[in-house]
Amino acid sequence: MWRRYLMWFAHEHIDFRFQEIQSIIKLFDIPIRYVEKPCTNKPYWIVEVPSEEHVKLIASRSVLLKNCIELWSRAKTGARLHSNLKQALMNKSGKWIVGERSDKDSSELDICPGELISSCCSSDISYKVHVETFCNHFSMKEKVDKIEKFCYLPLNGSVNLKKPDITLAYIEFYGIDCNNVPEEPYDLFFGKWVADGQRDLIQAHSLKKRKFIGNTSMDAQLSLIMANQAQVSNGHIILDPFVGSGSLFIAAAHFGAYVWGSDIDYMMLHARTRPTRCGQKVRTKEENIRSNMKHYGSESKYLDVIVSDFSLPMWRSDLKFDAIVTDPPYGVREPTEKIGIERDNYSLSEEHLEHHVPSKVEYGLPQLYSDLLNFAARHLELHRRLICWYPVVRSDYSDEELPSHPCLELVANSEQVLSKLTARRLLTYEKIKDYTSDVHIDKSMVMPNFREKYFAMGEISRREKKERRAEEIAQTLRMKSQKNLLKRE
Ligand SMILES: C[S@@+](CC[C@H](N)C(=O)[O-])C[C@H]1O[C@@H](n2cnc3c(N)ncnc32)[C@H](O)[C@@H]1O
Missing domain, CATH: 3.30.2130.30 (VC0802-like)
Structure with missing residues (x-):
């Protein structure tokens, strides 16, 4: 029954x-x-x-x-x-x-x-x-x-x-x-x-009580939802290629996964960025991803994190993950950058090689998502999932703008509203076919650049507010001068 x-x-x-x-x-x-x-x-x-x-x-x-x-x-x-x-x-x-x-x-x-x-x-x-x-x-x-x-x-x-x-x-x-x-x-x-x-896990994993957090740490509830979307299970190996402070690790490890991560930001992975908590001047020694994992009893699930630029793949070509769970940068609270140089024909002399810190260039969101989907198509086990956030301008959004790949099927798409104008969508893709070398992302599907639009919108709304305020002041002044005129009459 x-x-x-x-x-x-x-x-x-x-x-x-x-x-x-x-x-x-x-x-x-x-x-x-x-x-x-x-x-x-x-x-x-x-x-x-x-x-x-x-x-x-x-x-x-x-x-x-x-x-x-x-x-x-x-x-x-x-x-x-x-x-x-x-x-x-x-x-x-x-x-x-x-x-x-x-x-x-x-x-x-x-x-x-x-x-x-x-x-x-x-x-x-x-x-x-x-x-x-x-x-x-x-x-x-x-x-x-x-x-x-x-x-x-x-x-x-x-x-x-x-x-x-x-x-x-x-x-x-x-x-x-x-x-x-x-x-x-x-x-x-x-x-x-x-x-x-x-629901109790939301409190238990709360960022407020966590040792190491960054500006863009994902809140506990959404991290757990992402791990569920990824169908994380005991013994899975998952990757977060934009790992930041490693919030997504906590949720995935809670459900039994081993976690790998990478991020371009050396300072973040070594917990040397400015403290995020109000009133804290310097980071303590214990602030790092491993300490967080230890705090939640998941240290044994921590494989490692690596400083690496996602646009320059470093993983063995036959390595497969059970899920890729990530929150890429949108270029608003953190830059979207990759290693590169704007100048043509740039070459580095031998003497500078050892201590050279490579420069960075803009990593446009269309390129980033295109890399992410291609990477998932190559490195996911068949029938496993890529979970990623995708920022949108709400008034412009249509399902057609979402990145797509012939090896990946979009199985879920949920909106989290961020402001009147913007939102981000949690996209869940399932790998439905093995990757073959002749698979390409359809360029016509690549989305318009969120970052440019976001800041353009900010400009518009700032200008609108300024104009509205100026109009209000002018109105008040007009009324005052009318009152004065009436008084005099
Ligand atoms: C939205 S944050 C991720 C936050 C993370 N989920 C957390 O809970 O802390 C995006 C991260 O992507 C990293 N990033 C930006 N460009 C990158 C690149 N080209 N390769 C790898 N990581 C990059 C940033 O340093 C940042 O830590």
């Missing part, structure tokens, strides 16, 4: 929710049926999976999932919720009895198998009931009143609020607009708590 579950999500990074869960169910090969089509204006889904183990596996990885409840009743009114539960007590069929659908998406008339409830009723099973309200607040007394309405359930065990054998959950959903809360909830749920998602 397939079980029905309520999956409750954090109401943030909504565009990443479906893709994160899809990646996880594909990783564990979990069959899933959506009782209602997942949508973005509700923080919950109702799904069916073959067993509780499946839902626990999903919860063991997802950071966007708050918890999973084995659903016993769901309705649009309290009366219906209770009447469904009472009918369920008599449902001996061992299956959900699917009610007539009042509308296409509603499962509020469905009656759960009675055995789900009876299996929790024996006298040696202690329990507690947890009341949760989304977008509304109730006092303890009101919550207890709500709990007492379930007194007809034949729960014979004792109540144990500290360490119960089972937790029953009652949830009222009042919508997502906290400024416009209805009198009655839109949706009500009752069931047995099964598992929590990995």
Whole structure:
């Protein structure tokens, strides 16, 4: 018998929710049926999976999932919720009895198998009931009143609020607009708590508590989402070719991967850049990527980091990675550079060779992404993934501008809005074919340069603000002089 579950999500990074869960169910090969089509204006889904183990596996990885409840009743009114539960007590069929659908998406008339409830009723099973309200607040007394309405359930065990054998959950959903809360909830749920998602990891990995961070360190939640998108598993070897302070390592190593990285910035890899934390004057000795890994108990997963320019490949041609997870520079908070020189026919004399520090030139984003996709096509294992961020100007964005490669299929594309004008998209590519030498990136697909547009937009908005301010001042002066004129008259 397939079980029905309520999956409750954090109401943030909504565009990443479906893709994160899809990646996880594909990783564990979990069959899933959506009782209602997942949508973005509700923080919950109702799904069916073959067993509780499946839902626990999903919860063991997802950071966007708050918890999973084995659903016993769901309705649009309290009366219906209770009447469904009472009918369920008599449902001996061992299956959900699917009610007539009042509308296409509603499962509020469905009656759960009675055995789900009876299996929790024996006298040696202690329990507690947890009341949760989304977008509304109730006092303890009101919550207890709500709990007492379930007194007809034949729960014979004792109540144990500290360490119960089972937790029953009652949830009222009042919508997502906290400024416009209805009198009655839109949706009500009752069931047995099964598992929590990995939200605690966000705190545990928080940048605030991390020893070594840089200006562009990726926050813990997004790093974990990236590792899930990459379907990182125990023993995988992953690469971050723009590794910076190594934030993506922490998440990948947490899920069991060995991590390699490279970056052009010697100072960053040796933790000699200016401290990022407010008030800190100098970096301490312990500030480096290895210390971070040690702090999280993942030192054994740390392979190494290498100072290297990504535009000049250094890896053995037959080396393969299980995933490439990276956040390339966008040229806004850090330069996009590669080794090079603008002058033609430049040559270096023998005497300068030893101490020569090579100069750098602009590494345009079209070239960088083209290199990245080609690299992934060569160095990923077949059916493995490249996960990378891609900056966009929101008003100009269209899917057509995304970099593409015949060996890579774009399987997920989620937007994180950065400002009114800009966003970045988390792109997930899967390698679908072996690399052959005659594979080229289609130049017509290469995107326009984000950096130029970003700064051009900054210029425009600065100019607009200046003009608006000048207009406001002129207006105030006009009004003042009119008042003075009137006074004189
Ligand atoms: C957005 S940051 C990465 C931040 C990193 N994910 C972290 O959590 O700290 C981009 C990094 O790319 C590096 N970079 C820029 N140009 C490069 C190049 N040509 N080759 C390798 N790394 C480069 C920068 O030094 C910077 O550390």
